[in-house]
Amino acid sequence: MSTLQKLYEGKAKILYQTNEPDVLLAHFKDDATAFNAQKKGRIQNKGEMNCTIAAHLFRQLAARGIPTHFVDQPSPNEMRVRAVKILPLEVVVRNIAAGSLCQETGIPLGTVLPQPLVEFYYKNDGLGDPLLTRDRLLLLELATPEQLVQLQQMALQINTLLQEFFNQCGITLVDFKLEFGLDADQTLVLADEISPDTCRLWNQAETDPQQRVMDKDRFRHDLGSVESAYEQVMQRVLAHQL
């Protein structure tokens, strides 16, 4: 397959056209950023690990009826995906309080939430990806009211499936971020990636609040052993099926 024009370069991936009009090639980079790109670095082999983890998770979710943009993984750090129009929304699902939820509400880190919390953020680097209210989201026409209901339902369904999956891996799914796109039929499909870059994952075999971290928080907070944590997630993910 010949690779054509570069369409877009983001912080973690480069998107290329392919010789199939409705298929794009996503190249996963080793570059790592945090805090709206104020912190920059590299995580050795991250591209390959995240691409492999995301491909496996997309396959599991697709097998359970979740429509995704995933086509196949032609090489360790490349994923072929269906071309979709990405909604400028970050859909965050939280099971346990961490990160910005703790900072902005005072809920202590590690508090198990009575039910999963679905939150919508405006995907806009210039504005610092602000948390949206439902009315602001509709005001900005980032989704229709019907799409909003569907996004919420899909996010919760994906959360149930991923929680079950990660539990089998001995990993607690604390929170994660999803992105969705619209295909040519205006159907909502899960897009982007699901990886230790976009999830908080805690090792159930560890109780120490630093030792248990298996995700990008190791990079964000300079906890060390970033590569080996991602590697451990990949090994466990690949060894399990939903």
Ligand code: UDP
């Ligand atoms: N997240 C992400 N990309 C973003 C913001 C958040 O993948 O641009 C993920 C993050 O890794 C975590 C979840 O979404 O798993 C919730 O993040 P939070 O709002 O707590 O923000 P953070 O503390 O990462 O700034």
